Amino acid sequence: MELRPIGIVHNEVRPPQKMTPFGVPSTVEILPQYEEALLHIEKHSHIWVLAWIDRGERDVLQVIPRSGNELRGVFAVRSPARPNPIGLTSARLLKREGLTLYLDKLDFLDGTVVLDIKPYFPVRDVHFA
């Protein structure tokens, strides 16, 4: 199960401690060999971005989340620390220009490797408790 980079995140935030919980305006630059995979992406108002959080500690199983003081399992939080450090964030797709996707906000740092782009489907993806 080996992953291939398909793009890269660009924004103004490099040090992790400067990232805000809900992210910052960002672009995703898709690698040229994957241009065909973007066909009709602009029909979607929102997309999912999956990224490889290389600073995520893979051997930590419990953490105290930013917004609490109680220990939780890493499968019960969205922390980058997890056995497979795949980050998952949805964003509004503002526009596409060639290989570049303009997003309203992403909480991935500048230079983060992108693994996948998926369309957001409200019928699949919206839930309320």
Add this chain to the structure above:
Amino acid sequence: MELRPIGIVHNEVRPPQKMTPFGVPSTVEILPQYEEALLHIEKHSHIWVLAWIDRGERDVLQVIPRSGNELRGVFAVRSPARPNPIGLTSARLLKREGLTLYLDKLDFLDGTVVLDIKPYFPVRDVHFA
């Protein structure tokens, strides 16, 4: 960027053509070495399941989706065919019993390798066009 299995999907569906678009009742069996990572997972009504879709063709960049007749890039569909065949499905967490998570429905086949479990956060994950 190498992935580690963290669990496995169990349900009644093995041949891909028998899977319904919105999935079937399923369990996810977490591997024993990741039990600690489940702490407090049951506080969440819904979770994300990320899985490795091993039958996904990695070198296909455009497909005609099930629900249409127009060619689309794989980043504009939720097809298993994509450079990194990571499936993303949300489900209601009905209960946890030890290492087993009971889910209302998943569209992954029986035996699929699970890569990650994340809590569903409406404030992050709900969007409407």
